[in-house]
Amino acid sequence: MTTAREIMHAGAAWITRGVMLDRAAELMSEMNVGALPIADENERLCGILTDRDIVVECVAKGKDPRRTTAGELAHGTPRWIDADADVSDVMQEMESHQIRRLPVIENKRLVGMISEADLAHHLSEAQIAEWVDKIYSRAAT
Template sequence: MTQHVRDIMTSQLVTVEPQASVTSVAQKMRDEDIGIVLVIEGDDLRGLVSDRDLVVRALAEGGDPDEKTVASACSDDLVTVTPDEDLDRAVELMREHSIRRLPVVEEGHAVGIVSIGDLAIERDARSALGDISAARPNQ
């Protein structure tokens, strides 16, 4: 049976607007215990920002993180999938673009996200990556 992205995607999204400060986004990630936030402008997906993006694109550049906006740190050249696409297509896109997370978009609006961890749990929950992805986060 073919599985679709909607079968495993995370639909509880954490979003920010492009003008949110780097500090506020980092705090949101900490509070929500997540490593990625979607950047939304109006109803449209503008980009995504990972914890690594914050470090490499914002903090490492110096300056006041309260003054820097997440727009300066987010990835805006996005690869996306729709909820109805096959999981195999999501895997193919992740491999092709060397990415770990794919925003799920329907009619231009973010409706979910699928990660390499989600795929690992679904495909082989007993694999090392599946075990790590299913485990409770470190505190």
């Protein structure tokens, strides 16, 4: 059984709710990532900020990214997976919620992230083809 821990990118960086969006964008650029988990004061996951969120929810709406915090864009309960979950559960979670990045949690703390690239590096071509078909065909409808 392959677990989330085995395919995740370990040591994922996170930001706090008070980080301004311009700084979050700089961090994404420096780390070459498209998303950063948002943690609360207890280092628990409370949201995920994507580069698209910054553009669509801040810049396109005329807000100033130097004065808008990550927490202002953290809505709802973020999806996540336990570090010991089977890869089939990882794929199901991502498929059913149409997400392309999934935080990995252990003992209520962020320990890594799983992205499409992580899946591509660790799964068979058949598994990836099936996952891509489910993610992208449903996203188009």
